[in-house]
Amino acid sequence: MCLAIPGKSLDISKKDGVRAGRVEFGGIVKQVCLDFAPEAEVGDYVMVHVGFAISRVDREEAERTYQILEAMGLLEGELPPSAQESQETLP
Amino acid sequence: MKYLDEYRDEKIAHALAQEIRERVTHPWVLMEICGGQTHTIMRYGIDELLPREVELVHGPGCPVCVTPLETIDKALELAALPDLTLVSYGDMLRVPGSSSDLFHAKANGSDVRVVYSPLEALKLARANPARKIVFLAIGFETTAPANAMAVWQARREGLDNFSVLASHVLVPPAMRLLLGSPDNRVQGFIAPGHVCTVMGYRQYEEMVNEFRVPIVVGGFEPVDLLEAILMLVRQLEEGRAVMENQYVRSVTRDGNLPAQQIVETVFEVCDQKWRGIGTIPQSGLRIRPEFSAHDAEKIFGMSEIKVEEPTECISAQVLKGLKKPPDCPAFANGCTPESPLGAPMVSAEGACAAYYRYRRHKVLQERVCNG
Numbered sequence: 001m002c003l004a005i006p007g008k009s010l011d012i013s014k015k016d017g018v019r020a021g022r023v024e025f026g027g028i029v030k031q032v033c034l035d036f037a038p039e040a041e042v043g044d045y046v047m048v049h050v051g052f053a054i055s056r057v058d059r060e061e062a063e064r065t066y067q068i069l070e071a072m073g074l075l076e077g078e079l080p081p082s083a084q085e086s087q088e089t090l091p
Numbered sequence: 092m093k094y095l096d097e098y099r100d101e102k103i104a105h106a107l108a109q110e111i112r113e114r115v116t117h118p119w120v121l122m123e124i125c126g127g128q129t130h131t132i133m134r135y136g137i138d139e140l141l142p143r144e145v146e147l148v149h150g151p152g153c154p155v156c157v158t159p160l161e162t163i164d165k166a167l168e169l170a171a172l173p174d175l176t177l178v179s180y181g182d183m184l185r186v187p188g189s190s191s192d193l194f195h196a197k198a199n200g201s202d203v204r205v206v207y208s209p210l211e212a213l214k215l216a217r218a219n220p221a222r223k224i225v226f227l228a229i230g231f232e233t234t235a236p237a238n239a240m241a242v243w244q245a246r247r248e249g250l251d252n253f254s255v256l257a258s259h260v261l262v263p264p265a266m267r268l269l270l271g272s273p274d275n276r277v278q279g280f281i282a283p284g285h286v287c288t289v290m291g292y293r294q295y296e297e298m299v300n301e302f303r304v305p306i307v308v309g310g311f312e313p314v315d316l317l318e319a320i321l322m323l324v325r326q327l328e329e330g331r332a333v334m335e336n337q338y339v340r341s342v343t344r345d346g347n348l349p350a351q352q353i354v355e356t357v358f359e360v361c362d363q364k365w366r367g368i369g370t371i372p373q374s375g376l377r378i379r380p381e382f383s384a385h386d387a388e389k390i391f392g393m394s395e396i397k398v399e400e401p402t403e404c405i406s407a408q409v410l411k412g413l414k415k416p417p418d419c420p421a422f423a424n425g426c427t428p429e430s431p432l433g434a435p436m437v438s439a440e441g442a443c444a445a446y447y448r449y450r451r452h453k454v455l456q457e458r459v460c461n462g
Contacts, residue, residue, distance in 0.1 A: 002127050
């Protein structure tokens with residue numbers, strides 16, 4: 001539950017009043033809130049927990065961590081397929 | 092090539108384990124708090140790499156596991172209401188309340204949705220103004236800022252149909268409870284890396300001084316954990332008790348200040364019941380009155396309920412590091428992840444579930460051999 005996944009910041013903008021942007025995790029792109037990582041810039045790597053960047057990490061470290069988490073099978077819970085995002089409207 | 096790094100790590104891991112073996116002269120009991128770390132330890136057999144003198148016991152750091160039965164029952168009560176969508180992190184769906192779980196509620200027609208982020212719950216509220224969206228917000232300090240932001244954002248946008256059923260737990264009060272207990276066995280702690288990424292480790296320094304117990308903030312990879320164990324063993328063998336940080340790539344002494352600030356704005360500290368342990372004073376977070384328009388407990392007038400937990404389960408002792416999961420007669424014998432009796436079996440990060448997944452064949456074999 002307290003896992004955080006490293007990803008690369010692709011862009012940053014103000015969205016719904018918060019600093020947000022797209023972050024890439026080994027091919028999967030997610031919308032992430034960057035309010036808690038005000039120092040992060042486009043191209044930086046951040047540790048992401050439930051859609052929020054909680055720290056900035058260096059690139060080598062991020063890539064290494066990502067590979068290990070992938071090999072450990074721990075990414076599944078943190079990065080589920082984003083089916084929900086395309087089905088926002090409820091019955 | 093993908094496994095090259097892992098191989099390197101394996102070499103480092105064995106070197107670290109070797110150094111631990113060389114350093115150790117006394118028996119030591121160490122505890123990792125975080126369920127994610129328990130999972131790594133079991134998955135990689137880190138406990139089996141260690142010399143016999145170093146015993147790892149597993150702490151209560153799985154928020155899914157320690158969410159009280161009453162909260163699940165409240166979520167089930169809400170999910171049964173018409174025009175209401177109950178939104179939750181995926182791990183919570185299989186967690187049994189006193190009579191059912193959210194997964195069954197969903198199968199029986201309740202509108203229960205899984206999200207990976209509270210931001211998605213907010214999106215649902217924006218897109219469905221006619222429905223009430225209730226987010227079941229659980230977690231330790233790592234998750235609290237994200238959940239707090241959802242409440243803050245809902246108020247800012249005037250999203251009247253969005254509310255939160257909050258059940259948050261805090262690590263330091265639980266560690267204090269263990270350290271202050273007369274039957275405590277733990278002599279050194281691995282503090283949770285991502286909780287400390289958010290909170291820093293000043294509160295842990297206070298515990299080091301007060302209880303003269305070494306604490307090392309540790310990461311989540313096998314090498315992180317072995318290094319943290321080595322740092323603890325060194326301190327214990329040298330008779331020192333200081334605060335150290337193994338997870339320097341993510342953790343600073345002060346932690347993440349903007350994240351702490353939103354938690355402080357939205358939540359206040361309260362007494363909190365932990366499944367399997369009971370109520371720990373000042374160990375939880377509840378929504379401040381200023382945000383009660385988004386507090387599901389207030390909006391739906393949820394009454395205080397009290398539920399008894401099954402007595403055949405020894406989870407209280409497991410969560411305090413007094414017993415290991417295989418010591419329980421019900422382990423894999425009436426208590427399984429599909430049908431859990433107690434807190435540490437309910438989520439993949441619970442200690443009993445980790446033993447069940449990676450060690451049950453060994454445990455069952457030993458049981459047969461020992462008659």
